[in-house]
Amino acid sequence: MSKNKSFSTGISQRYALALYELSKEENKIEEFVSSLNLFMKIYNSNEDLKNFVKNPTHSVESQKKVFEKILSLMNLNKIIRNFFSILIIKKRIFFLDNIIEEFLKLISYKKGEISANLISSKKIDDKTILGLEKEISENIKGSIKLKSKVDESLIGGVVIQIGSLMIDTSIKNKLGKYKKAMMEN
Numbered sequence: 001m002s003k004n005k006s007f008s009t010g011i012s013q014r015y016a017l018a019l020y021e022l023s024k025e026e027n028k029i030e031e032f033v034s035s036l037n038l039f040m041k042i043y044n045s046n047e048d049l050k051n052f053v054k055n056p057t058h059s060v061e062s063q064k065k066v067f068e069k070i071l072s073l074m075n076l077n078k079i080i081r082n083f084f085s086i087l088i089i090k091k092r093i094f095f096l097d098n099i100i101e102e103f104l105k106l107i108s109y110k111k112g113e114i115s116a117n118l119i120s121s122k123k124i125d126d127k128t129i130l131g132l133e134k135e136i137s138e139n140i141k142g143s144i145k146l147k148s149k150v151d152e153s154l155i156g157g158v159v160i161q162i163g164s165l166m167i168d169t170s171i172k173n174k175l176g177k178y179k180k181a182m183m184e185n
Helices: 007-025 029-045 047-054 060-073 078-089 093-111 126-140 171-184
Strands: 113-120 143-150 158-162 165-168
Touching: 007 029, 007 078, 007 093, 029 047, 029 078, 029 093, 047 060, 047 093, 060 078, 078 093, 093 113, 113 126, 126 143, 126 158
Parallel strands: 113 143
Antiparallel strands: 113 158, 158 165
């Protein structure tokens, strides 16, 4: 681990690697990915759950009860439920979103996928994102996975960032170029 990584990044990567090894050992990688993606959709759309996870004042028992209820309602694999329980016992549950993100990055890396950011002014539906992933994958002759974000300040258009390559077709960028050109004249 490099010295530039934060404490939370190091912990998240170690737990993500452990979860990856468990999923590989059980031959359930895709099931784990699907389950954790579903959990993250719920987590990211529920501020109460986020606040509960990030609040260190809750007892281990109350955290266990809440997560047992959520995970059993979601019908998640026993290994995933046990993994969440370990995070609670070890007081690492507030790293949960980072751990899952690192796990999903690790899976993408193992599959040879390239990760990229898609930033748009409005929410883009999953079907459109899949179409973009397919088109970009064909052009770069590799597999790409887009992570979608919304930035209303873009006004319109999209920004795609693949590593150090950035494609910016946003109206905000175009207006900035016009402003600069007008100021130079």
